Amino acid sequence: MLNENYHRKYCVQCSKEIRGRADKKFCNEICRNQFHNKQKAPVNNLVRNINSVLGRNRGILEELLRTTDLKARVPIELLSRKGFRFTYFTHIKTTKKGEPGYYCYDLGYTLVSEDYCRILYEPLLE
Ligand SMILES: [Zn+2]
Numbered sequence: 389m390l391n392e393n394y395h396r397k398y399c400v401q402c403s404k405e406i407r408g409r410a411d412k413k414f415c416n417e418i419c420r421n422q423f424h425n426k427q428k429a430p431v432n433n434l435v436r437n438i439n440s441v442l443g444r445n446r447g448i449l450e451e452l453l454r455t456t457d458l459k460a461r462v463p464i465e466l467l468s469r470k471g472f473r474f475t476y477f478t479h480i481k482t483t484k485k486g487e488p489g490y491y492c493y494d495l496g497y498t499l500v501s502e503d504y505c506r507i508l509y510e511p512l513l514e
Pocket of ligand 1: 399400401403404414415416419
């Protein structure tokens, strides 16, 4: 004789008993969505946090461009002081001088010496 509890199924999200098809995992769509949202939360948070850093970096470059121009040497220390995070960028594009340009979307920078960089603007992606 099989134990009756053996056949009982419980919602993966809210633990309520499920009635209906044997392969059902959730009591309803709300529980299914809540469960999947919960599963995706860590990666969603990671993406949101990285996007936020990239957006802030871009904002700093944009702000600097308002007070300087694309030919000017900008102290790297100034970017640091504004909270620029150098390890976050969207892509690298080599400048005409063959140096790596580190971009946050359309704005970036390239090092011109140990202490100075130049701001780059490249609106189009190839
Ligand atoms: Zn449920």
